[in-house]
Amino acid sequence: MNKTIITxxxxxxxxxxxxxxxxxxxxxxxxxxxxxxxxxxxxxxxxIVDTADAAKNFATISDELDxxxxxxxxxxxxxxxxxxxxxxxx
Amino acid sequence: MINIGEVLETNEMVEKENLDVRTxxxxxxxxxxxxxxxxxxxxxxxxxxxxxxxxxxKVGNEIESNYCIPIVNKRISVTPIALVGGAACxxxxxxxxxxxxxxxxxxxxGVNLIGGYSALVSKGMTKADEMLxxxxxxxxxxxxxVCSSVNLASTKTGINMDAVKLMGEIxxxxxxxxxxxDSADCMKLVVFCNAPDDNPFMAGAFHGVTETDAVINVGxxxxxxxLRAVEKVKGESFEVLCETIKKTAFKVTRxxxxxxxxxxxxxxxxxxxxxxxxxxxxxxxxSVADILCSIGLEYAGAPGTTAALAMLNDQVKKGGxxxxxxxxxxxxxxxxxxxxxxxxxxxxxxxxxxxxxxAMTCVCSVGLDMxxxxxxxxxxxxxxxxADEMALGMVNQKTTAARLxxxxxxxxxxxxxxxxxxxxxxxxxxxxxxxxxxxxxxGRIPAPIHSFKN
Numbered sequence: 001m002n003k004t005i006i007t008x009x010x011x012x013x014x015x016x017x018x019x020x021x022x023x024x025x026x027x028x029x030x031x032x033x034x035x036x037x038x039x040x041x042x043x044x045x046x047x048i049v050d051t052a053d054a055a056k057n058f059a060t061i062s063d064e065l066d067x068x069x070x071x072x073x074x075x076x077x078x079x080x081x082x083x084x085x086x087x088x089x090x
Numbered sequence: 091m092i093n094i095g096e097v098l099e100t101n102e103m104v105e106k107e108n109l110d111v112r113t114x115x116x117x118x119x120x121x122x123x124x125x126x127x128x129x130x131x132x133x134x135x136x137x138x139x140x141x142x143x144x145x146x147x148k149v150g151n152e153i154e155s156n157y158c159i160p161i162v163n164k165r166i167s168v169t170p171i172a173l174v175g176g177a178a179c180x181x182x183x184x185x186x187x188x189x190x191x192x193x194x195x196x197x198x199x200g201v202n203l204i205g206g207y208s209a210l211v212s213k214g215m216t217k218a219d220e221m222l223x224x225x226x227x228x229x230x231x232x233x234x235x236v237c238s239s240v241n242l243a244s245t246k247t248g249i250n251m252d253a254v255k256l257m258g259e260i261x262x263x264x265x266x267x268x269x270x271x272d273s274a275d276c277m278k279l280v281v282f283c284n285a286p287d288d289n290p291f292m293a294g295a296f297h298g299v300t301e302t303d304a305v306i307n308v309g310x311x312x313x314x315x316x317l318r319a320v321e322k323v324k325g326e327s328f329e330v331l332c333e334t335i336k337k338t339a340f341k342v343t344r345x346x347x348x349x350x351x352x353x354x355x356x357x358x359x360x361x362x363x364x365x366x367x368x369x370x371x372x373x374x375x376x377s378v379a380d381i382l383c384s385i386g387l388e389y390a391g392a393p394g395t396t397a398a399l400a401m402l403n404d405q406v407k408k409g410g411x412x413x414x415x416x417x418x419x420x421x422x423x424x425x426x427x428x429x430x431x432x433x434x435x436x437x438x439x440x441x442x443x444x445x446x447x448x449a450m451t452c453v454c455s456v457g458l459d460m461x462x463x464x465x466x467x468x469x470x471x472x473x474x475x476x477a478d479e480m481a482l483g484m485v486n487q488k489t490t491a492a493r494l495x496x497x498x499x500x501x502x503x504x505x506x507x508x509x510x511x512x513x514x515x516x517x518x519x520x521x522x523x524x525x526x527x528x529x530x531x532x533g534r535i536p537a538p539i540h541s542f543k544n
Contacts, residue, residue: 005097035094046094062155077101082091083157086344088096 002052003032003081006065010074012043020047020076023068028055043074048081100341104159108314108376110341111349112369113163114150115290116359117305118142119295120169120206128178132191135174136436139195139204140167142304142359147200149356153349160433161349162511166196167295168206176218178340182225189229189236196235203278205295207238210285213247214525215256215532221362223256228264228459230275237293243283243492245487254480257281258529262496265465269498272506276495277460281476283490288363289419294491306354307419310346311369312338314376316406320384332405339366339409347414365419366410367455368402370430372513378402379432390425390433391442399423400453420489422455428495428508428515429460437516444475444518452482457490462506462515465498469542472496474525477535485538 006024008016017034024031029049036045051058062078069076103109123134143166150164168174171188179185189207196204209219209376226238240257243249261276268275280294285296290307297305319338324329346364352359370378379390385398401423411417425447427433436442444461451457457479463472476492483490497506501516507514 005092007097007101011321033091037094039098044094044098046097048091059152059155077158079158080156080349083159083345084092084100086094087100087341088092 001050003068004049004051004058005079005081005084006047006049007070007077008043008045008074010069010072012038013073016043016072016074016083017045019072020065023065024049027061028053029061103282103312103315107312107318108371108373109312109345110160110162110446111308111346112311112406113165113309114146114161114349114353115165115167115291115295115307115309116143116146116357117167117288117307117362119297119301119303120174121299124174124177126177128184130188131178132187134200135188136191136195138406139168139192140198143199143201145357149353152356153352157348159263159345159349163203165290165292165295166199166201166204167290167297168171168192168204169297169299170206170208170210171245172209172216172219172222173299175222176216179218179221181222182228185222185228186232189225189233192236193233201235203235203237203292205237205239205292206297207529208234208240208296210241211250211253212241212244213250215253217252223253224331226260226279227267227275230264230278231267236294237278237295238535239280239285239296240280241285241477243484245484245541246537248537249283249477249480249484251477251529251534252532255470255473255475255529255532257476259470261472261494262469265496265498272508273465273495273497274508277493277512279510280491280493283480284488284514286419286489291367291369291420293493301362302360302375304359305352306357307362307365307481308346308353309365309367309369309419311367312340312342313368313370313378314383315342317375317377317381317384320381324384328401332401335402335405336409339406340413343410343413361416363416363418364414366406366414366417366421367419368423369383370424370426371511372431373427374431377430377432378425379430379436385431389441390436391440391446395446396453398447399425399450403454405446420455423458424459425454426460427518428462428513429511431513434513434516437518448478448482450473451479451490452486455489457482458492458494460493460495460512460515462495462497462517463520464501464517465496467496467520468524468526470524470526470529471520471528475520477529514541
C-alpha cells in the first residue's frame with residue numbers, strides 16, 4: 001500500500017471526477033476513497049489512492065495530473081499521505 | 091483515515107498562510123580536513139563539502155514535490171573555520187582563502203548560504219581566532235554566500251570583553267567595506283552568547299565540534315499560520331489563546347519533523363534536530379509583530395509586548411516539543427526588524443525602540459537582529475550594545491545574539507534596502523552617550539554565580 005492524496009479544487013463543471021478517474025484507471029492507480037464538498041462556491045474533492053501497483057512513478061503521475069487539471073480548469077495536487085498523518089494524528 | 095477537512099486545512103496553511111520549511115541545513119564536520127598546508131586544506135574542504143552535500147538540493151526538491159510543501163532554503167554549516175584553519179593559516183588573508191573555497195563549494199552544490207566562518211572565543215582568543223576575526227570584513231566582501239559568526243560569551247565562561255571590543259570595530263569595517271551596497275555585508279555576520287552547535291538558521295549556523303561527521307538539521311517556520319489561528323480566537327481568554335498557539339505550533343513542527351526524517355533517509359545522513367522557530371519574512375501576513383498585534387497590541391512595542399512575546403514563545407515551544415523527537419538550535423520567535431513588515435511598521439510609527447527590542451530579547455530566541463543603526467555610531471557604542479545583549483544571554487542562560495548594520499553614510503530617518511527575504515530597514519536611533527571607558531578596560535567579565543553548579 002502506497003497511499004497518496006489527490007485534491008482537486010476549482011470551479012464546478014461536468015465530468016471532473018470522470019476525467020480524473022479515467023486517468024487514474026489508465027495509470028493503474030487504485031482509488032480507495034473519495035469525498036467532496038463545495039467551499040464558498042468552489043468544488044473541492046479529495047481522493048485517497050494507492051499507487052503501489054501504478055504503471056508510472058509518483059513524479060510522472062503528479063505532473064500528468066497537473067496538466068489534466070489545467071485542461072479542465074481546476075487545480076489538481078498530488079501529495080504523499082504522510083504529511084497529513086504527521087500533522088493531524090498523534 | 092484522513093478526512094477532507096484535514097487535507098484542506100493543511101493545504102490552506104501552505105497556500106494562504108505561508109507555511110514552509112525554512113531550511114534544510116546539512117552540518118558537515120571539517121575536522122578531518124585539517125592540514126598544515128593551506129592549499130591542501132582548501133582542496134580537502136572543497137572535496138568534502140561537495141561530496142557530502144552533493145544531493146542536498148535534489149533531495150530537497152524531491153521532498154517539496156512529494157508533499158507540496160515549499161522548502162525555501164537548502165544550506166550548509168561547517169566546523170568553525172578558526173579551528174580548521176589554525177594549523178595552515180599564518181595571516182588573515184590565508185583565512186580568507188578558506189572563505190573563497192566555501193563560497194565555491196556552495197555554488198557548486200547549489201546552496202544559497204554556507205555558515206561556519208566562525209570563531210568560538212567566549213573565554214579567550216587564540217592567534218587563529220583573532221586572525222579569522224580580522225579577516226571577516228574581506229572574507230564576507232569578496233564572497234557571496236559565506237556567513238560568519240563569533241561566539242563572544244557564555245553562561246559558563248562569562249563575557250570576553252576583548253573580543254566584544256574587537257567585534258565592534260570589525261562590524262564597522264564590514265559596514266564600511268560594503269557601504270556602496272547599504273552595508274549589506276553586515277547581514278552575513280552575527281555575534282552570539284551561548285551559541286548553539288546545531289542551529290540551522292543563518293547567519294549563525296555552524297557545525298559544533300561535539301557533533302557527528304554530518305547531520306541534517308531542519309528549521310521550520312510559520313508565523314502566518316500562527317497569525318491566522320490567533321485571529322480566529324480574538325477576544326477569548328489566555329487559556330484559549332495558549333491552547334490555540336500550542337496546537338498550531340504542533341502541526342507546523344510535525345511538517346518539519348517529516349521533512350527532516352525524509353531528508354535524512356534519502357541522503358543517508360543522520361537526523362539532528364528540528365529548530366522550532368517563528369521566522370518571519372517580509373511577505374504580507376508572515377510576521378511575528380503581526381501575531382503580537384493580533385494578540386491585542388496596537389503595535390509591537392506597546393506596553394505588554396514583552397509579556398505577549400514571552401507567552402507566544404513559550405507556547406510555540408510547548409506545542410513543538412511534542413511534535414519532534416529532537417528539538418534544538420535556537421527554537422523560539424525571531425524578532426528581526428528588516429525581515430518583518432509588522433516590525434518595520436512599528437519602528438516607523440515610533441512604537442518600538444532599541445531598548446524595548448533589547449527587553450524583548452530576554453524572552454525570545456536570538457536578539458538584536460537585522461537592526462540598522464546610523465553609520466557614524468562609534469565602534470565602542472556598538473561594542474556596548476553587544477555587551478548588553480551578551481549579558482542578557484549569560485545571566486538568563488539562553489542564546490542571545492546581535493546582528494547590527496551600521497549603515498555608512500545614513501542617519502536616523504533614512505532606510506536601507508536589502509531586497510528579497512531580507513526586506514528593508516529604517517535606521518533606528520542609538521543612545522548617544524558614550525561607553526568608551528567601559529569597553530576599553532580590556533579583559534573579561536567573569537561567569538555569573540549561578541553558573542557554578544558542580
